[in-house]
Amino acid sequence: xxxxxxxxxxxxxxEPVPYTPIWVxxxxxxxxxxxxxxxxxxxxxxxxxxPELAAEVTLQPLxxxxxxxxxxxxxxxxxxxxxxxxxxxxxxxxxGQPIRTDAAIDALRPLEPLRDVPFVLDTVRLVRAEAPRGxxxxxxxxxPFTLLCYLVGGRPSKEFxxxxxxxxxxxxxxxxxxxxxxxxxxxxxxxxxxAGAQAxxxxxxxxxxxxxxxxxRFALRGAIRTLTAxxxRGxxxxYYLNQGCAxxxxxxSLPADVFGVDWRMPLGAxxxxxxxxxxxxxxxxxxxxxxxPDELARQAESVLREAGGAPGHIFNLGHGIxxxxxxxxxxxxxxxxxxxxxxxxxHA
Amino acid sequence: xxxxxxxxxxxxxxEPVPYTPIWVxxxxxxxxxxxxxxxxxxxxxxxxxxPELAAEVTLQPLxxxxxxxxxxxxxxxxxxxxxxxxxxxxxxxxxGQPIRTDAAIDALRPLEPLRDVPFVLDTVRLVRAEAPRGxxxxxxxxxPFTLLCYLVGGRPSKEFxxxxxxxxxxxxxxxxxxxxxxxxxxxxxxxxxxAGAQAxxxxxxxxxxxxxxxxxRFALRGAIRTLTAxxxRGxxxxYYLNQGCAxxxxxxSLPADVFGVDWRMPLGAxxxxxxxxxxxxxxxxxxxxxxxPDELARQAESVLREAGGAPGHIFNLGHGIxxxxxxxxxxxxxxxxxxxxxxxxxHA
Numbered sequence: 147x148x149x150x151x152x153x154x155x156x157x158x159x160x161e162p163v164p165y166t167p168i169w170v171x172x173x174x175x176x177x178x179x180x181x182x183x184x185x186x187x188x189x190x191x192x193x194x195x196x197p198e199l200a201a202e203v204t205l206q207p208l209x210x211x212x213x214x215x216x217x218x219x220x221x222x223x224x225x226x227x228x229x230x231x232x233x234x235x236x237x238x239x240x241x242g243q244p245i246r247t248d249a250a251i252d253a254l255r256p257l258e259p260l261r262d263v264p265f266v267l268d269t270v271r272l273v274r275a276e277a278p279r280g281x282x283x284x285x286x287x288x289x290p291f292t293l294l295c296y297l298v299g300g301r302p303s304k305e306f307x308x309x310x311x312x313x314x315x316x317x318x319x320x321x322x323x324x325x326x327x328x329x330x331x332x333x334x335x336x337x338x339x340x341a342g343a344q345a346x347x348x349x350x351x352x353x354x355x356x357x358x359x360x361x362x363r364f365a366l367r368g369a370i371r372t373l374t375a376x377x378x379r380g381x382x383x384x385y386y387l388n389q390g391c392a393x394x395x396x397x398x399s400l401p402a403d404v405f406g407v408d409w410r411m412p413l414g415a416x417x418x419x420x421x422x423x424x425x426x427x428x429x430x431x432x433x434x435x436x437x438x439p440d441e442l443a444r445q446a447e448s449v450l451r452e453a454g455g456a457p458g459h460i461f462n463l464g465h466g467i468x469x470x471x472x473x474x475x476x477x478x479x480x481x482x483x484x485x486x487x488x489x490x491x492x493h494a
Numbered sequence: 495x496x497x498x499x500x501x502x503x504x505x506x507x508x509e510p511v512p513y514t515p516i517w518v519x520x521x522x523x524x525x526x527x528x529x530x531x532x533x534x535x536x537x538x539x540x541x542x543x544x545p546e547l548a549a550e551v552t553l554q555p556l557x558x559x560x561x562x563x564x565x566x567x568x569x570x571x572x573x574x575x576x577x578x579x580x581x582x583x584x585x586x587x588x589x590g591q592p593i594r595t596d597a598a599i600d601a602l603r604p605l606e607p608l609r610d611v612p613f614v615l616d617t618v619r620l621v622r623a624e625a626p627r628g629x630x631x632x633x634x635x636x637x638p639f640t641l642l643c644y645l646v647g648g649r650p651s652k653e654f655x656x657x658x659x660x661x662x663x664x665x666x667x668x669x670x671x672x673x674x675x676x677x678x679x680x681x682x683x684x685x686x687x688x689a690g691a692q693a694x695x696x697x698x699x700x701x702x703x704x705x706x707x708x709x710x711r712f713a714l715r716g717a718i719r720t721l722t723a724x725x726x727r728g729x730x731x732x733y734y735l736n737q738g739c740a741x742x743x744x745x746x747s748l749p750a751d752v753f754g755v756d757w758r759m760p761l762g763a764x765x766x767x768x769x770x771x772x773x774x775x776x777x778x779x780x781x782x783x784x785x786x787p788d789e790l791a792r793q794a795e796s797v798l799r800e801a802g803g804a805p806g807h808i809f810n811l812g813h814g815i816x817x818x819x820x821x822x823x824x825x826x827x828x829x830x831x832x833x834x835x836x837x838x839x840x841h842a
Contacts, residue, residue, distance in 0.1 A: 304652060305813075305816075307780075307781070307816050307818065310779070310781035311781050311784035311816075311818075313781065314779075314781050314782055314784045314785035314789065315784050315785065315786075354758070355758075356758070357757050357758050357779050357812075358758070358760065359796075360779070389737060389758075391739035391740045391758075392739045392758045392759045392760070392763075393758075409705050410702070410703075410704070410705050410706070410737075410739075410740045410741075411740045412706065412740070415740075431658070431662075431705050431708070432655075433655070433658035433659050433661065433662050434662055436659035436660075436662045436663050437662035437663065438663075441662065448707075464705075465653075468653075468655050468659075470655065470659075
C-alpha cells in the first residue's frame with residue numbers, strides 16, 4: 147500500500163484535492179519568535195550553512211501551523227559562494243568583486259553541489275527525515291536574471307540600475323553570465339531533488355523590472371535553460387515572478403507546472419492567460435494579514451474565488467511574509483483557507 | 495495674431511502635431527553637472543524653497559536639450575510642511591511624527607498656498623518669465639496615496655509595509671487622511687495653475703503597490719477627488735502611475751487627459767485599454783539610455799511605434815532619469831524622437 151499523494155503535490159499536478167493547500171513564502175523567518183531566538187545565536191550566513199540549524203528553522207513553522215509544504219531555509223545567493231563569488235551578507239548580499247566582464251564571468255567555476263554546497267543537501271535530508279507525513283519539501287534557487295542583478299550590481303538596490311544598464315551596454319556578456327548561472331542552478335536544483343526535495347521552485351524576484359522584450363531576451367532565456375534541464379525528472383517545477391503583470395503572456399513558453407505571482411494580479415486573469423494546463427500559486431497581499439479577522443477571511447475568500455477552485459491552486463501570499471506580522475494572523479489564514487476550500491462555499 | 499499652441503500642449507489635447515514632443519521625468523536633476531554644481535552650495539530643501547535657484551535648475555535642461563516642456567523643480571512632499579507636518583530630507587523625506595491616528599490627521603492644517611508655499615508659486619512665475627517660447631511649464635503634486643505612504647510610514651522604505659498595513663488595519667482613517675490630502679493637492683495644483691503652470695501632473699509613484707480593490711478604494715479615491723476639483727480649469731491634467739499594469743482598466747474613471755506609465759507596459763496595450771479619448775505619456779526604460787546609439791534609436795522607435803503615432807503621445811522615460819546617465823545620451827534621444835516622429839517613418 148502506498149501513502150496517498152500529499153495534497154500540495156496533487157495540487158501542483160492539478161489533480162483533485164480535498165482542500166486548497168497553503169504555504170507561505172518566508173514562512174521560516176523573522177516573524178516567528180523561535181526563529182529570532184535561533185538567529186540571536188548565529189549569523190544569517192552560519193544559519194544557512196549549518197544543516198541542523200537550517201533544518202530546525204525550516205521545521206519551525208510546521209510545528210505551529212497546518213501548512214501543506216515546507217520550503218528549504220536558505221538564500222538564493224548561497225550557491226554562488228561555491229562558484230568562487232566573494233559573497234557576504236550585510237545583511238543583504240554584497241559581492242566583493244562585482245561580475246561585469248567576460249573575464250570575470252569565465253572565472254566563475256561550474257557548481258559542483260557535493261563539493262560546494264554539501265550543507266544544503268544535508269539540510270534537505272534532515273528536513274525530509276523529520277517533516278510531518280504529507281508535508282513535502284520544496285527546494286529552490288534564484289532565477290538567473292535575479293542572481294545577475296546582485297552579481298553585476300554588487301549589492302541590493304531598489305532599482306538595480308547597474309545591472310539593468312549592463313543589459314543594454316553589454317547584452318552578449320549578460321547572456322554569457324545568464325547561461326552560466328542557468329546551468330549552475332539546474333545542477334543545484336537537481337542535487338536538491340536527488341537529496342529529497344519533492345518540488346523545485348525558481349524565484350525570479352526581479353524579473354518584473356524588465357520591459358517585455360528584455361524580459362524575454364534575458365530573464366526568460368535563463369529560466370527556460372534551467373527548467374528545461376530539470377523537466378525530465380518529473381518533480382513539480384514552480385516559477386515565481388514578482389511585478390510580472392505585463393510579462394504574463396511571455397511565460398507560456400516556460401516548462402513549469404506552477405506559476406506563482408504577486409498580489410497585484412488577479413489569479414483569474416493569470417489562469418485565463420496561462421491556460422488550464424498550468425497550476426497557479428498565490429497571491430494574498432502580505433499586508434492583508436494586518437486586517438481584522440473578518441476582513442482577512444473576506445480577502446482570503448476573494449483569492450480562493452479568483453483561483454476558480456481547489457484543483458491547480460496552491461494558496462500563498464503574493465510575496466514573503468513580513469517580519470512584523472503576528473503569527474496568530476497566519477494561523478487564522480491557514481484555518482480559513484482549509485475550511486473555506488474544503489466546503490467549497492467560495493465558489494457560490 | 496496669437497502664437498501657435500505649443501507642441502506639448504497640443505499633444506496633451508490629442509491635436510495634430512508636427513512631431514512627437516518629449517520631456518523626461520527628473521530632467522532637472524543630478525545627471526547634469528550644472529545641477530550638481532548648484533546643489534554643492536545648498537541643501538535639497540533650501541533649493542526647493544529658493545525661487546531663484548529652483549527656477550535656475552528647472553531651466554538648466556532646456557538650455558542643453560530641445561525639450562518640449564519644463565517641469566517645476568520641487569518635491570512631492572514640499573507642500574506638506576505647510577500643513578504642519580514635521581518634514582526633513584535625509585535625503586529621502588522623513589516625518590518626525592508619523593500620521594497614524596485620527597487626531598494626527600485632524601491636526602493637519604488645510605493648505606493655503608499663498609501662506610504656505612509662496613516660494614513654489616514664485617518659482618512658477620520666474621520659470622514662466624524665462625522659459626523659451628513654446629516650452630510650457632508643468633506643475634505637479636504627489637498622488638494622495640503616495641503622500642500617505644510617506645506620512646504613515648515616516649520614512650521611505652522599499653515596500654512601504656507600515657502604510658500598506660495601515661490601510662487594512664484602519665481603512666476609515668486612511669480614507670480620512672486621503673481626503674485631506676486630496677483637497678490640499680487640489681488647492682496646491684490650482685495655485686500653481688494660477689501662477690502660470692500650463693499643465694498639471696499627479697505622480698502616483700506607489701499606487702502600483704496595491705492590489706486592484708485596494709487601489710480603487712484608496713489611491714483612486716484620492717486621485718479622483720483632486721483631479722475632479724481641477725477639471726473645470728481647462729488645463730491638461732496628467733496622471734502618472736508606476737507598476738500599474740494590473741490597474742489600468744480601473745483608470746478609466748479618472749478625469750485626466752494624459753496617462754503616464756512606466757516602461758514595462760507597452761503603450762499600444764495602454765491605448766487599447768484607455769481608449770482614443772486619452773493621450774499617453776512615456777515610456778522608454780531609463781536603462782536604455784546606457785545602450786549604444788544605434789540600439790537607443792531602435793528602442794526609441796519601438797516606443798514611438800507602440801504609441802501609434804504622434805497625436806496624443808508625449809514621449810518620456812517610464813521613470814525618472816538616473817543620476818548616472820550621460821547627458822549626451824539624452825541629447826541623442828531628443829534628436830531621435832523629434833527626427834523619427836517628424837518623418838513618420840516609424841509607422842511603416
